[in-house]
Amino acid sequence: MNDTISYAHSNDENWSQACQCADLYITAEIARTYGLKALAEDFFDSFREHISDELFAQALELRRRTFDGEKFHRHCRQVCSDRERQVAQHAAQTARLPSSHPRAWKRDVAKQVLGHHRYQLPVGQGGFNVGTLRDLGQNEAMWRASLASDAIPSADFMYVYDCGSDPIAGVIQSVRSIVARRLSRRLDMLFVSHFDRDHICGIPHLLHEKTGLRVDTIVMPYLDDTDRIIAFGRSGATSGERSAERFHEDVIIDPIGTMARFGPRQIVVVMPEGEDEGGSGFFELPPAEPPRSGPDGMAWKGRDSAGGRSAPPLARRTPEGATIVQRIEFAVAAGTEGGWLLKPHVKRASQQDREAFCAAVEVLLQWPKGSFREKVKIEKERRSLVTKHRMAVSRAYSWAFGDKNETSLSLYSGPAEPQTAGAVLRNSRTFASARVGWMGTGDASFKDPLAVQRFEHHYRDEMDWVTTFMLPHHGSAHNFDPSLFVVDAELWVAAAQPIHLHWKHPAPEIVKAIKASGARFRKVDSSPKSLLEEKMVVFWPG
Template identity: 65%
Template sequence: MNNIHSEEPLDGKHWEWRQACQCAEVRVCSDIARNYGLSLIAEGLFRSIEEDISDDVLEHALEHIKQSFNTEAIHKECQDFLEKERKDAEHLSARTARLPSSHSRAWKRDDTRHVLGHHRYQLPVGQGGFHVGTLRNLGLDEAVWRSSLGDDAIPLADFMYVYDCGAIPIAGAVKAVRSIVCRRVSRRLDMLFVSHFDRDHICGIPHLLHPKKGLQVDTIVMPYLDDIERIIAFGRSAATSAEPRAERFYRDIVVDPIGTMTQFAPRQIVMVASGEEGDTDPGFFELPPTEPPRSDPDGPPWKINGAGSPRSGVPSARRTPEGAIVVQKVEFNIADGIEGGWLLKPHVKKAPLQDREAFCAAVEVMLKWPRGSFRKKAQSKEVRRLLVTKHRTTLSRAYAWAFGEKNETSMSLYSGPTKPEEAGAVVYKSKERDCARVGWLGTGDACLLDPQTVRKYQDHYSEELDWVTTFMLPHHGSAHNFDPDLPVVDAELWVAAAQPKNSTWKHPAPGIVKAIKASGAKFRKVDSSPNSLLVERMVVFWPG
């Protein structure tokens, strides 16, 4: 503001005149600022000061200021401020916008210091789950950025992960595995995530990790389930028959999951325990402490954080007698540098305790075991083997009675850029957005039907949900697992991995598909047709 040139006050109160001139100057400046849609921070303060100044003195001060004040300077200040805001907004947009690859300024990221290419594939295996994600450090060469969108990412990936690998019938998964393996020259798979122990999500694993014909996995991540929960998972599928090669592996992993996975020689097996309030796995705290999981010194670097809001440091870890590492509320930060990276964040949704207890009681009644004896008996590997080979019908009937159409424990997975609010992206055939919303959320067979469960789910992913653009419907789009009136996330693309032409299941549910389309979002069904393959390609930038 200009210096105030006071004149002799009419009433001789010098201090009142000076305050009146200051208030008058603020009024003049505020009037000018409002013409530009701006406001002065000090306006409220000076309005309160005016209450102690007489109307006559204030009116005289206004006339004096209007005659002596340099209004052109204030107009210039407002114009300069708006121009700076415009340039700042353009600069922010240039850094953080999500743009299609054809956009004129898609690749103009002048202050970029870290660039990742990310491709993800939802493979057309039919009724099942098989998701592949890749990450590649693209450096600072714009030509490499552009070409990466058209490249087959699987041979070139610095880091590759898989979320579930199975199908019914198994032929769809085997065919997809062969395609992946033959393109992955290094034969390296950095992480395998298993959502739950159901045939149509795991039966392809022996082919994917075959010692001679498959990939060599570094880290396997799966939910931490006790003996009872794995038998419950078997009971859900026991009513349906399966091909012998799929059934053998399924029985083995229910009886001894760690031993079964160890045969594939992973460097480490990580089990994620539920950390939800009121549903913490009691066995977690009975295990001895151990070092948390770490990245392979000879492979792409990654680190783990404790998941939560805000994120915590390295979470505590426990070790099972078989050598697996058990953690709670964990996230994996895959990065080549500190500027930016990729987040893989699991969440374990446990089956309700009352349903688990009802299942145990039903088995005890049907097998004429003493009441309350099932849990202790199930600790024996021989008893578990006997149950899955000789008592399929019993387990199936017990599951139907205790769970009905509900599902057992399942592990979801979020995949998206770290620090997404600072990142920008170019996405092949995508709509323009003012932020790098490129995240993906897979749900396995999680049951997201009641408001309390949905709220807990949203709390766990509170920092990620706004960045999700692609959402995998749970249990292939079943109405028994998802209520469109309780939306988990405002996704742009909703995907169901399902084979709808089947007499046993009818996925995805027509009502869910109708609700998604009515909301204005896109829906995509990935089935056994090769044309249904879903590929999402993007380049993500972080400023230095």
């Protein structure tokens, strides 16, 4: 207390206690106006009984004139806001009910209702995930029907995350099924996690000019010339069908030019986390318009994943005509509240490992020391590395990286504003929360605690809402340490066909750790019965 004025019949200590008691009275009074009970109320009576009525009245009169009430008002407003947010979150967590539940459809009129279906297709060793969105309006019959129907034909928005398998026959069969059911032949977005053959070899079939889909936007990670040769090195020691090999080589040599052959309206390249202008020359490129949807299909826009809901991403134009961005998330069917979020994240290989790889290639091919980076700027040299010298590139990768997989684009797919959303799932049993988010991780490496920490920081607003988590590199123990991850997914999935004994797809110790945590594990392989379908209706109550 700064008030040391002594009133009649009191000493300084009594007066100080009287002022403290007056402050407690005032804060309790303010708290009650917000419907709150101040902690001060629990102490007021014990203070008050030692102070005379006259002294208390004098202190209260003074403190009403000098007390900084605005600061406490702000505190009360913040407490109320926090409580409202907690109530909304609790409502969302208890709102996800099985479709058979009698209360499932008795909601307030919703501001927005989206049907979301996703399919992890049984392609064997590889990756092929299809997601769809449909605006279901206010028609309850349509909501119910959507949970029992195939979403591919009627989807307003469809995206694919990776499209490949080893051998290629697995993905070709699944591609034919998707294309046959998609009468509009429209694919809104294709996300490429990385450039391994078993994740991309199906793309020429998926986007075939005559027998495939017409893609609007392709999103892939940024890899410079060096990074792409590194990416080739991991699979360079193996071989596949010639058509898959040729496409794989073309993507490594010229990814943007190769993808442009399929006629997308735009190609978006996402820079790795922490990349700066010194590494890629980002700020030396001319500015570009941020990515956004075209005139057809469900509307979406790109926005800065670290700049709030309205901030556009910083975008540049590459010499090949692609749009390169540092940070981005894609808001689909976004309104004042609601919509869907697709949020990528790219982690780059360490500089030390990259330098070791370059040095190893120089030694193996007897190139002058320090010449690798200049040589791979030449397309002819890149083609020679992935055709004539693929075994040397593979040996250099093994020496520099060992069993690690690097540079992969992860993707979060889930409702925008999930804390206020409810959802109804097909064939659901009981639920403790409203989480319906999905996380794909490609072949990202999550063995390094710092890498995991950065990943979780990037997805800090989404991690609590992930219910389905795709294990990286088909569940290999070389890429994932379950003790490092804090995501509390309900379902962990490995898209794997156990043909590579070295990689252990999926690793038994990872499966055991998942089940020990009380979560479910699911392996999707080449068997049609292993197909994973997740169907839901997501709504934002009015």
